Each structure stands twice: as structure tokens, then as C-alpha cells.
Amino acid sequence: MTVFTTTPPRSLDDPGFGDFFLRLVGDGDEYGAVDVVSGLLNDGVSPQRIMTDLIARTQARVGELWAANEWTIAREHAATAISERALAAVAARCTVRPTRGRITIACVDGEWHALPVRILAEMLRLDGWRVDFLGASVPGQHLVTHLHQTGPDAVALSCMIPARLPRAHAAVTACRSAGVPVIAGGRGFGPDGRWAQTLGADAWAADAEGAVSRLAENWPPRMGDPWVSSFLGDDEYTYVVRHRGDLIGTALSRLADVYPETERYDQRQHDATAEDLGHIVDFLAASLYVADDRLFTDFVDWTAAVLEARGVPASALGAGLRLICRQLRDYPTATAYLDAALVRIK
Ligand code: B12
Known part of the structure; x- marks a missing residue:
């Protein structure tokens, strides 16, 4: 991140303006962030541009910093609250009479x-x-x-x-x-x-x-029969959703056998592991629901990166996936999705 020892950048086009704003939200400087967006509006920058090119982009960077374990959850929450405040400040300055629907x-x-x-x-x-x-x-x-x-x-x-x-x-x-x-x-x-x-x-x-x-343009669209796509999810999806608690509980009770490091876990680490297993089951269910293994494999790639940034090796995630997989032996699609994910984290 650029550190400003002299005058802060003035224009949204200045290189480093994004870093400057990120530093304000990351430092919890609510007044500073509101001053910046007000100044941009005074300079004639459109509110749309402030929202998309500054506030939205900054939030994406907040997400990257959280995922990389560089920012704590608390810092991310505080930064988001300030982005919301800055957004509200922009909105308060713009009144448009409704002309559409x-x-x-x-x-x-x-x-x-x-x-x-x-x-x-x-x-x-x-x-x-x-x-x-x-x-x-x-x-x-x-x-x-x-x-x-x-x-x-x-x-x-x-x-x-x-x-x-x-x-x-x-x-x-x-x-x-x-x-x-x-x-x-x-x-x-x-x-x-x-x-x-x-x-x-x-x-x-x-x-x-x-x-x-x-x-x-072209709104409202021509609407088809709402019931045509209203039934998704098969017996595999239903089984995973109905047995969510058992799948997580059984995996947790067997985790120490396949991943002995968990025996040294404190309560916070146990809670985080239970939460991660919950995410695995929920993403697996959603993946079965839309019949697309990419939903699950993308999630596993993302989780592996987030865990790695927190010092948790991919083998821990692999152990969790295998423990869920073993309980779903009779469900070929679920097993295939889990296998596809396991191949990627080896
Ligand atoms: C702030 C934040 C939170 C806050 C949200 C507070 C709030 N008031 O919004 C809190 C703390 C609640 C949160 C929780 C979680 N979060 Co979060 N969060 C974020 C973060 C950092 C910023 C979100 C944001 O404001 N983005 C800025 C906007 C502008 O982003 P945008 O996507 O470009 O928005 C545009 C489009 O999405 C689109 N759009 C959105 N909705 C709609 C609707 C329609 C109809 C249309 C047309 C367009 C549209 O238009 C938007 C404007 O252009 C993102 C990072 C990121 N890159 O977004 C993670 C992120 C979205 N979160 C993530 C995760 C994982 C979570 C949690 C699961 C974490 C956890 N373990 O508990 C929970 C889930 C909570 C839940 N059930 O919803 C992941 C998602 C990854 C994934 N696999 O999909 C992200 C990407 C972080 C990351 N880098 O990994 N989060």
C-alpha cells in the first residue's frame, strides 16, 4: 500500500487514490472517508463513478486483505461500516425524481x-x-x-x-x-x-x-411458465440437506483418527473446524442442487487458499472432505464431486 507523507491525491484518476481511500477505511477514519467522497462530488465526479470505481473497488480489496489474513474480521467489519457511511453520504447528496417503474x-x-x-x-x-x-x-x-x-x-x-x-x-x-x-x-x-x-x-x-x-431496455421481459424450472434437487441433494447435522457430527468425531493435530486444538479451533465442515456440506448440497461440480470445486479452491493463509495445511481440508465422502458412499454424484475436489488439493 502506498504511504502518503505529503499531500494526499486529489483526483480519482491519480495513481494511489484507491490506496489512499483504502487506508482511510482501514484506519476507521469515517470523517476522512466522507470528506473524500464529498470532495469528489464537489469536483464534479459523478456519484455513479464514486460508488463503482471507488467504494466497490475498495470493498473488493478489503475482501482480499481479509482472505489473505492480513486484516482481521473486526477490521473488515469496521471498514465495511465506513464504506456504508461513505455510500450513504453520496446518496444523500443526490435526489432524482422517479421517471421509470x-x-x-x-x-x-x-x-x-x-x-x-x-x-x-x-x-x-x-x-x-x-x-x-x-x-x-x-x-x-x-x-x-x-x-x-x-x-x-x-x-x-x-x-x-x-x-x-x-x-x-x-x-x-x-x-x-x-x-x-x-x-x-x-x-x-x-x-x-x-x-x-x-x-x-x-x-x-x-x-x-x-x-x-x-x-x-426491453423490460419487462417476456416471462415463461414460472413452474418450468421450479423443481431442482434430487434425492442426493435431499439426503445431504436432511443429514447435515449427522454428516458434520460424524466427521468431527472421527477427525482426530485421520488428522491427529486436532487433538491439540483449543475450543476456538474446534468451533472453526465445525464451521468449515458446515460450509463443505452446504456448498456440496448447493452444487448437487444446480448439478454443477464447479460450484463445489471453486469453493474448495477458495477454502484451501483461505486456510493456507491461516497456516492450516491443505491436508486438513482433505481429511474433512474424505470424512464427508465416506459417509456418502451410496451417493455417486456427491462422491464424484468430492473426489473432483480432492484431486485439486493434493
Ligand atoms: C463486507 C463483506 C462481508 C460482510 C457483509 C456486510 C455488508 N453489509 O454487506 C459480512 C461480514 C456480513 C460478510 C460475511 C460473509 N462473507 Co463476505 N465479504 C465481504 C466483502 C469484503 C465485501 C462485500 C462488498 O461490499 N463488496 C463490494 C461490492 C460492490 O462487490 P461486487 O460483488 O462487485 O458487487 C456488485 C455485484 O455483486 C452486483 N450485484 C450484487 N447483488 C446484485 C443483485 C442484482 C440483481 C444485480 C443485477 C447485481 C448484483 O452488483 C454489485 C455492485 O456493482 C467481500 C469481498 C468482495 N470482493 O466483495 C466478501 C465476500 C463476498 N465474503 C465472503 C465470505 C466467504 C463470507 C462468509 C461466508 C464468511 C464466513 N466464513 O462467515 C460470510 C457469509 C455471510 C452470509 N451468509 O451472507 C467471500 C465469498 C467467497 C465465495 N466463495 O463466494 C468474499 C468474496 C470474501 C473473499 N475475498 O473471499 N462478508
Whole structure:
């Protein structure tokens, strides 16, 4: 990171401006961060550019620093709170009268990444949409009640973690059954939005700018039968979901036999291991749900890197995967997905 001993950079185009802002959010300097975005607005920089090129990019770097174990979870939380404050400061300075339709924006049930979709909400407001922003983790039935009460022209559904895709599917199906077309987004739907289509979403966009363009043209889309893609998940998916607790509990009870280091684990390490095993089962289930092993192997690659940055060797992850795999001997697709992941971490 660049260290500024002299005058801080002034323009968003200056090399080092991103580092400068990252340092403010990383140091917990809320007033400094708000001053920076206010200064940019005063200089005539568009609010859209501040949101996408500064705040969103900074958050991506916050994520990299957390994943690399350079920043603690607390520092990431504090930085995110400051980014939210800076975003609110930008939004407070821009008032646009709605000229387009009405849109409901929500994160799927169990999805706590509200900031990405808050950026989307502000970008759509600036483009003339009347936005109902419902925020993080909206249970499907409450979302549908809201649709009946407000009658929007679209629902924008966010899913940042692929493990939430089965719940995203329930929400997509419910919204479409209520006659409201769905635009899906967030990295949980896959790098090219491939799983948005699997789940029957009417549209997908990679980011807020893409969503603004997609919704500005050719909306509403022609909606097919909402029930066509409403049944996903087979007996393997159902088995893994129903036996989640047993799969994790049995793996934990046998872990010390195959990975003796865990005998020296303190309570915090045990809790983290149980949480990691939970993620393995949840991502495996989601992978079975969309019938795509890439969802699971991408997750295992990511987990291996995160654990390695914390000094946990790939063999520990391998031990966990094998213990889950042994319990799923009678389930050929699940076993094949686990094997595909095991090959990668050897
Ligand atoms: C802040 C943060 C959190 C905060 C969220 C707080 C908040 N108020 O948002 C908290 C602490 C809650 C959190 C929790 C977790 N997080 Co987190 N988090 C992040 C972080 C650092 C920043 C998120 C952010 O604001 N990004 C900035 C925005 C702008 O990013 P963006 O993706 O470019 O956003 C655009 C698109 O996604 C798109 N978009 C989003 N939604 C929608 C919807 C529609 C309809 C459309 C069209 C477009 C769209 O438009 C956005 C704007 O352009 C990211 C890192 C990252 N790269 O994003 C990790 C990250 C997303 N988190 C991650 C993880 C793993 C988790 C946890 C599982 C950690 C854990 N072990 O508990 C939990 C899961 C919680 C849950 N169930 O939801 C991983 C996901 C990796 C993966 N395998 O998918 C990431 C990528 C970190 C990393 N580098 O590995 N997290």
C-alpha cells in the first residue's frame, strides 16, 4: 500500500487514490472517508463513478486483505461500516425524481452482504427507478407479501454466496409466480451468471452498471411458465440437506483418527473446524442442487487458499472432505464431486 507523507491525491484518476481511500477505511477514519467522497462530488465526479470505481473497488480489496489474513474480521467489519457511511453520504447528496417503474431490491434468505446490493439500489435510483430496498436476508414469504402490497415492475435478487442458491431458487420461483419478473445478480450466481438461468431468473447482470442498462431496455421481459424450472434437487441433494447435522457430527468425531493435530486444538479451533465442515456440506448440497461440480470445486479452491493463509495445511481440508465422502458412499454424484475436489488439493 502506498504511504502518503505529503499531500494526499486529489483526483480519482491519480495513481494511489484507491490506496489512499483504502487506508482511510482501514484506519476507521469515517470523517476522512466522507470528506473524500464529498470532495469528489464537489469536483464534479459523478456519484455513479464514486460508488463503482471507488467504494466497490475498495470493498473488493478489503475482501482480499481479509482472505489473505492480513486484516482481521473486526477490521473488515469496521471498514465495511465506513464504506456504508461513505455510500450513504453520496446518496444523500443526490435526489432524482422517479421517471421509470418501481423495483424491489432484496438479498435472498441467509444472505448478509447488503452493501453490494445497496450500491445497486443507489445506481437504479439515480437512473430514475422508484426503489424499495429491503436489505439483507429477506425470507421468501415476506418478500412475496411485499410484492403483493407494492406491485413492482421487477425484483432484483442478490446472492453473493453460492451456498444460498437453493433459497435463491425458492425466492425466484415465488416472485415469478406472483407475476413479477426477476433480475438476479451477485457472485453467488456464478462467474457468468450461469446459475441464474438454471434457477429460472428472467435476467442477470454482472454488476450495478449492467443492471442499469439491462433494466433500461426491453423490460419487462417476456416471462415463461414460472413452474418450468421450479423443481431442482434430487434425492442426493435431499439426503445431504436432511443429514447435515449427522454428516458434520460424524466427521468431527472421527477427525482426530485421520488428522491427529486436532487433538491439540483449543475450543476456538474446534468451533472453526465445525464451521468449515458446515460450509463443505452446504456448498456440496448447493452444487448437487444446480448439478454443477464447479460450484463445489471453486469453493474448495477458495477454502484451501483461505486456510493456507491461516497456516492450516491443505491436508486438513482433505481429511474433512474424505470424512464427508465416506459417509456418502451410496451417493455417486456427491462422491464424484468430492473426489473432483480432492484431486485439486493434493
Ligand atoms: C463486507 C463483506 C462481508 C460482510 C457483509 C456486510 C455488508 N453489509 O454487506 C459480512 C461480514 C456480513 C460478510 C460475511 C460473509 N462473507 Co463476505 N465479504 C465481504 C466483502 C469484503 C465485501 C462485500 C462488498 O461490499 N463488496 C463490494 C461490492 C460492490 O462487490 P461486487 O460483488 O462487485 O458487487 C456488485 C455485484 O455483486 C452486483 N450485484 C450484487 N447483488 C446484485 C443483485 C442484482 C440483481 C444485480 C443485477 C447485481 C448484483 O452488483 C454489485 C455492485 O456493482 C467481500 C469481498 C468482495 N470482493 O466483495 C466478501 C465476500 C463476498 N465474503 C465472503 C465470505 C466467504 C463470507 C462468509 C461466508 C464468511 C464466513 N466464513 O462467515 C460470510 C457469509 C455471510 C452470509 N451468509 O451472507 C467471500 C465469498 C467467497 C465465495 N466463495 O463466494 C468474499 C468474496 C470474501 C473473499 N475475498 O473471499 N462478508
